[in-house]
Amino acid sequence: MEMLNPHCGIDRDDRGVVRLAICNAGPLNILSSAVTDGVREGFERLAGDNAIRAVILAGQSEKSMIGGADIKEMAKLDQKSAEAFIMRLRDLCEAVRHFPAPVIARLPGWCLGGGLEVAAACDFRIAAHNAKFGMPEVRVGIPSVIHAALLPRLIGWGRARWLVMTAENIDAPTALAWGLVNVVAKEGGLDAAVEHTVKALLECGPEALRSQKDLLRQWEELPLTVSINLSVGTFGKSFLTGEPQRLMQGFLDRKK
Missing domain, CATH: 1.10.12 (Lyase 2-enoyl-coa Hydratase; Chain  A, domain 2)
Known part of the structure; x- marks a missing residue:
């Protein structure tokens, strides 16, 4: 793996497919300010490479792609620093959303809060059979913001309202039925499901x-x-x- 910075590593194959891994972010791949900046910088560095056909966004561990934003860091914020913190996450999501080539979110385990916002900014979401999704922000005293605004477009207003206002989690089959994810892989088949989507993209111009x-x-x-x-x-x-x-x-x- 080539490390672009301490929190972003890439593997590139000869087809032009890049696996971008979120690194050194703990077992749940939590987004601190430093991690958020590192991953954003990785996407921005790669954006000008026209040889890239697709990006697979993945966590370093199998517990999640991104478990959420860093509550330890957020607990110490005030109004000004809170806005700076969330603008960093906004900028990461925008770097993903505006990345020229397709981006696939590889989703094992937990996908919560800021992690679901990043996933929503991707073009495709491929989930493990046991993945769990939720927007728990209101339980820790903050609203779901920035790219949570994509959720009504993906799943409709009623389901988005349920996610962001009840803070209840949903399982992978529910996420598929709602349209939150594109594919739920068979047990042990997450990478095969991701590869199936990659091959479909490579058939296109x-x-x-x-x-x-x-x-x-x-x-x-x-x-x-x-x-x-x-x-x-x-x-x-x-x-x-x-x-x-x-x-x-x-x-x-x-x-x-």
Whole structure:
């Protein structure tokens, strides 16, 4: 593993797939300010590498990808330092959300609070059979904020309200039924499920996927008619990459 900084290590294979591991963050991969900054810096360093086809975000341990934000650190905050703390986490989530290539959250064990916010900022969420999800912030006296705002878009207002206001946890099958995760792996099959998604992405045009992710991010915020009309230009520009010509011709050749 190549360490980009003390809290972010990467492994890259010859397909352009990067596994980005959150390191030296305790057994539950807890987000202190230092860990948050380290992981964000890792994403920002990799963002300019056009050879990257996909990123798998993982924790160093199998207990979680990210167990949550650091309560020991948060217990000492005041208003000003609390805002600085949460802005760090916001910036990490934005680095994930704006990363040009697809990002897959690999989710064993616990995924709570800030960890679920980071997972929501990823493009895909692949959960272990025994994963647990929750937003426990209100139980420790704070609201769920920043990228918890993605939850209603993923699972609807009623379910998002239930998560952030009751602080109750849900299991992996419930998370799948709600649309919070894309896949729940069979027991012992988390990496195989992640690899299945990676292979699906590698079958697609890399430039087309980057354009699609960018469009989806804009569609989240734009009115429908604006979204439709915006995408016409993106469709046209895709023909400047050479991908449509190459991949469509390959499709036609296979049909002969």
